[in-house]
Amino acid sequence: MVGLSLGEQHFIQGGIAQDLRCDGRKRLTYRPIHVETGVIPQANGSARIRIGATEVIASVKAELGKPSLSQPDKGKVFIYIDCSSTAEPAFEGRGGEELSAELSTALHCCLLGAKSGAGAGIDRTSLVVVEGKICWDLYIDGLVVSSDGNLLDALGAAIKAALSNTGIPSVKVTAGAASDEQPEVDISDEEFLQFDTSGVPVIITLTKVGREYIVDATPEEESQMSSAISISVNKKGHICGITKRGGAGLDPSVILDMVSVAQYVSGKLMNKLDSEIASAEAEDES
Amino acid sequence: MRQIRAEIGAVSKADGSAIFEMGNTKVIAAVYGPREVQNRSQQMSDQTLVRCEYSMANFSTGDRMRKPKGGDRRSTEISLVIRQTMEACILTHLMPRSQIDIYVQVLQADGGTRSACINAATLAFADAGIPMRDLVTSCSAGYLHSTPLGI
Numbered sequence: 001m002v003g004l005s006l007g008e009q010h011f012i013q014g015g016i017a018q019d020l021r022c023d024g025r026k027r028l029t030y031r032p033i034h035v036e037t038g039v040i041p042q043a044n045g046s047a048r049i050r051i052g053a054t055e056v057i058a059s060v061k062a063e064l065g066k067p068s069l070s071q072p073d074k075g076k077v078f079i080y081i082d083c084s085s086t087a088e089p090a091f092e093g094r095g096g097e098e099l100s101a102e103l104s105t106a107l108h109c110c111l112l113g114a115k116s117g118a119g120a121g122i123d124r125t126s127l128v129v130v131e132g133k134i135c136w137d138l139y140i141d142g143l144v145v146s147s148d149g150n151l152l153d154a155l156g157a158a159i160k161a162a163l164s165n166t167g168i169p170s171v172k173v174t175a176g177a178a179s180d181e182q183p184e185v186d187i188s189d190e191e192f193l194q195f196d197t198s199g200v201p202v203i204i205t206l207t208k209v210g211r212e213y214i215v216d217a218t219p220e221e222e223s224q225m226s227s228a229i230s231i232s233v234n235k236k237g238h239i240c241g242i243t244k245r246g247g248a249g250l251d252p253s254v255i256l257d258m259v260s261v262a263q264y265v266s267g268k269l270m271n272k273l274d275s276e277i278a279s280a281e282a283e284d285e286s
Numbered sequence: 287m288r289q290i291r292a293e294i295g296a297v298s299k300a301d302g303s304a305i306f307e308m309g310n311t312k313v314i315a316a317v318y319g320p321r322e323v324q325n326r327s328q329q330m331s332d333q334t335l336v337r338c339e340y341s342m343a344n345f346s347t348g349d350r351m352r353k354p355k356g357g358d359r360r361s362t363e364i365s366l367v368i369r370q371t372m373e374a375c376i377l378t379h380l381m382p383r384s385q386i387d388i389y390v391q392v393l394q395a396d397g398g399t400r401s402a403c404i405n406a407a408t409l410a411f412a413d414a415g416i417p418m419r420d421l422v423t424s425c426s427a428g429y430l431h432s433t434p435l436g437i
Contacts, residue, residue, distance in 0.1 A: 057343075085391070
């Protein structure tokens with residue numbers, strides 16, 4: 001990205017202070033969001049999301065596996081993010097690995113909760129087939145195609161859309177297998193169970209510039225930030241995860257203030273996303 | 287031949303970009319350049335430096351795969367093929383001491399990814415306004431029981 005001159009930096013900071021950003025948006029307004037579902041036919045579920053010029057693709061693949069010994073009644077979920085070199089020349093080869101790792105960790109924290117599975121946005125108990133023996137492993141892959149700021153929010157929304165598009169094949173377990181043997185399973189090609197996404201949270205990234213917070217920052221605005229907090233909020237308004245980036249320290253009262261702003265914004269974003277996903281699914285079916 | 291679909295300008299940040307679909311194979315190409323050479327030792331005083339990277343997304347094939355980025359032999363070979371093809375068709379002597387990067391990402395692989403990549407790269411170069419001798423197209427062909435087939 002080309003560096004900003006001093007005049008441009010002051011322009012951005014001054015505009016944000018007066019609730020008028022460079023592209024005319026208010027501080028808490030998102031850029032136009034477009035959702036398309038079912039873009040990867042080979043995957044169990046997929047979605048492509050565009051927020052302004054940022055474009056990400058998320059796909060969900062389900063494979064049968066064995067549950068871990070410590071949690072025999074839960075399936076496993078893996079989240080991998082890949083920053084494609086088409087988004088930034090700097091991501092060529094291994095250049096995008098650091099950012100990919102950072103995004104994967106933040107998404108893990110926001111969507112999957114603690115190691116025991118408590119407080120997770122994605123309900124893993126629905127993924128178990130035979131307790132202790134067979135469960136579904138969900139591999140969620142995110143690909144950043146075009147990067148124009150606010151990658152975490154776009155990835156969170158894409159994963160939410162991909163999960164609503166996901167159909168897990170129904171499995172028939174042949175009865176009568178001995179308790180220590182691996183049971184036979186019959187995976188249906190016809191019936192699919194829609195994954196329950198009512199508990200999946202959305203991620204809101206609040207970027208602090210000067211004394212104000214903005215949502216959906218462009219790369220120019222992100223370069224002026226002192227710190228940023230990404231908060232994932234679910235439908236009930238509960239906080240599922242928080243990640244802080246940026247070098248400046250924040251007073252705890254500021255963090256609480258940002259959390260309440262995020263809760264306010266999440267209501268609008270959740271409704272917008274749900275309506276976009278519903279219309280995308282309807283278009284997909286027709 | 288399978289049904290073809292193409293879209294130009296998919297990645298707005300890139301100087302030129304295109305999405306090319308051939309049947310179920312879907313490929314996105316982005317061109318950045320001509321711009322200043324990053325690695326001074328590779329700079330050429332009489333022509334432009336063309337670099338290419340080919341990678342496949344984790345979800346592109348039927349079975350999910352985890353590939354080491356930038357280290358896979360097949361990816362390196364295909365990157366080389368695309369680079370040599372495009373280098374031959376661009377008027378490289380018009381842009382000395384500069385660098386053009388072409389990044390190709392396979393979103394869905396269903397055979398013929400190499401050809402789809404070259405076609406997508408041509409469209410991306412055209413979208414970027416880079417001077418070329420002609421448009422390069424590519425198609426793979428094979429024999430099935432002594433009958434020639436286009437893929």
